[in-house]
Amino acid sequence: MTEIKHQEISSIGTKSGLIAFAAAFSFALTISGLLSVQDSAAAPRAGASVVKTTKDKKDAPAAEKDSKEKDAKDKDGKDDKKAEAPAPPEPPLENVQLVTTQELVDAPQKFLHKNVKFCAPFHAYSSLALDYKPALRPSKTHLSFLILRPNSKVPFSEIKLAMPIPKDKDPKNKLLQDLKDQDTIEVTGTVFATALDEPWIDVKQLIKTASAPDPKKDKEKDSAKKEDSK
Numbered sequence: 001m002t003e004i005k006h007q008e009i010s011s012i013g014t015k016s017g018l019i020a021f022a023a024a025f026s027f028a029l030t031i032s033g034l035l036s037v038q039d040s041a042a043a044p045r046a047g048a049s050v051v052k053t054t055k056d057k058k059d060a061p062a063a064e065k066d067s068k069e070k071d072a073k074d075k076d077g078k079d080d081k082k083a084e085a086p087a088p089p090e091p092p093l094e095n096v097q098l099v100t101t102q103e104l105v106d107a108p109q110k111f112l113h114k115n116v117k118f119c120a121p122f123h124a125y126s127s128l129a130l131d132y133k134p135a136l137r138p139s140k141t142h143l144s145f146l147i148l149r150p151n152s153k154v155p156f157s158e159i160k161l162a163m164p165i166p167k168d169k170d171p172k173n174k175l176l177q178d179l180k181d182q183d184t185i186e187v188t189g190t191v192f193a194t195a196l197d198e199p200w201i202d203v204k205q206l207i208k209t210a211s212a213p214d215p216k217k218d219k220e221k222d223s224a225k226k227e228d229s230k
Contacts, residue, residue: 105158108199117188120147124177129160135193136199137162163203182212
């Protein structure tokens with residue numbers, strides 16, 4: 001009888017130990033699961049921080065590139081403003097020979113590659129000296145004009161005069177716009193070709209020295225003289 005009781009007590013103790021062990025093991029699993037959940041929840045935050053830092057590093061060169069491009073554009077704008085400034089006046093030509101228009105026509109080879117100066121009455125603008133290949137001066141960049149023969153209203157078409165088109169702010173524009181038929185002008189330039197046995201001249205300087213006769217003023221002077229004679 002005593003042995004039976006001892007066996008029962010031993011069995012009860014064994015069961016109690018197993019129950020306690022199972023409870024402890026279950027508690028350990030629960031704690032481990034909680035820790036695993038916390039670690040997995042914390043991991044994305046760390047990853048997000050790394051992504052943000054990497055993004056910031058990638059954005060830094062792009063921002064630096066934009067800053068350099070902006071500085072380059074500002075510099076280009078300043079260069080354009082400098083380019084718009086009016087060009088300084090051309091220095092006067094050296095070794096200039098005073099000639100007549102007739103001398104130029106009679107012996108153009110004599111003045112080839114030389115600087116010449118002459119006076120003549122202005123007639124009109126023309127394309128006569130432009131776009132001719134043997135003595136090319138393009139109409140896109142140059143203008144041309146005719147002068148009159150001495151004491152005549154006939155153009156001196158043998159003398160080819162080409163002149164670079166002035167820039168917008170160049171004072172020459174006003175002179176060219178105001179020129180009228182028979183205004184006396186002083187032309188200084190270089191004979192750059194003698195195609196067709198004629199002088200082709202690059203006009204470097206142009207000055208108006210006298211205005212064309214005014215018919216109205218001439219009539220008034222004539223009428224005043226007649227009244228005075230009476």
